[in-house]
Amino acid sequence: MIPIDRSAVETFLYxxxxxxxAHQYDEWLALWHDDATYWVPCNADDIDPARNxxxxxxxxxxxxxxxxxLKETSWxxxxxxxxxxxxxxxxxxxxxxxxxxxxxxxxxxxxxxxxQYLWAGSTTHKLVPNGDGFKIKYKKVVLLNNNEPLPNLxxxx
Numbered sequence: 001m002i003p004i005d006r007s008a009v010e011t012f013l014y015x016x017x018x019x020x021x022a023h024q025y026d027e028w029l030a031l032w033h034d035d036a037t038y039w040v041p042c043n044a045d046d047i048d049p050a051r052n053x054x055x056x057x058x059x060x061x062x063x064x065x066x067x068x069x070l071k072e073t074s075w076x077x078x079x080x081x082x083x084x085x086x087x088x089x090x091x092x093x094x095x096x097x098x099x100x101x102x103x104x105x106x107x108x109x110x111x112x113x114x115x116q117y118l119w120a121g122s123t124t125h126k127l128v129p130n131g132d133g134f135k136i137k138y139k140k141v142v143l144l145n146n147n148e149p150l151p152n153l154x155x156x157x
Contacts, residue, residue: 004092009102012127012134013087017106020156021083025067028156033128033135036060040141040157042150055143055150056157070156081112081154093124099137100127112154119157120144 012031019028032038039049040056049057058066089105101124108119126138141157143150 004095004100006090006092008133009092009100009127010090013090013102013104013125016136017085017087021085021108023070023080023083023155025071025156029064029067031134031136032060032063033130033137034060036063036136037138038063039139040143041146043147055146055153056141079113081110083111083155084109087123098128100134101125102127108155108157110155121146121157 016028016031019031036059038056038058039054041047041049042053042055044052056066085106085108087104087106089103091103093101093103095101104123104125106119106121106123110117110119121141121143123142124138124140125136127134128137143157
């Protein structure tokens, strides 16, 4: 079993948050494992994403395409929302030889066109060791308001 270094896990999650807030898409994508899944469910939290609609359900290639669209949208490049993300309540749920399951809570403050919005929810990461750090094998983001009508997300959640 891999030894748990809580500080390394926290540092990794904080770095991921900083990269998302700064719209550093390529650096953020580099945190992901080649066989990764990124899931943001809508409505019920744990309905099978293969059978039901999700806000986001991307594999690595789709995630790369999502990043490409965000980078190439000219109006978004000029008016990208300002973001500040707080990550808290980090708990290492389980570990095996090959991965850690980590749960956390977040709040994202978004400022866009003089309007401020708050997004909140919980995240489950499955992290695999990679050198001195980790790669994201799986990320599930459950928005607090995932059963409400949502606007297009102009940033990474």
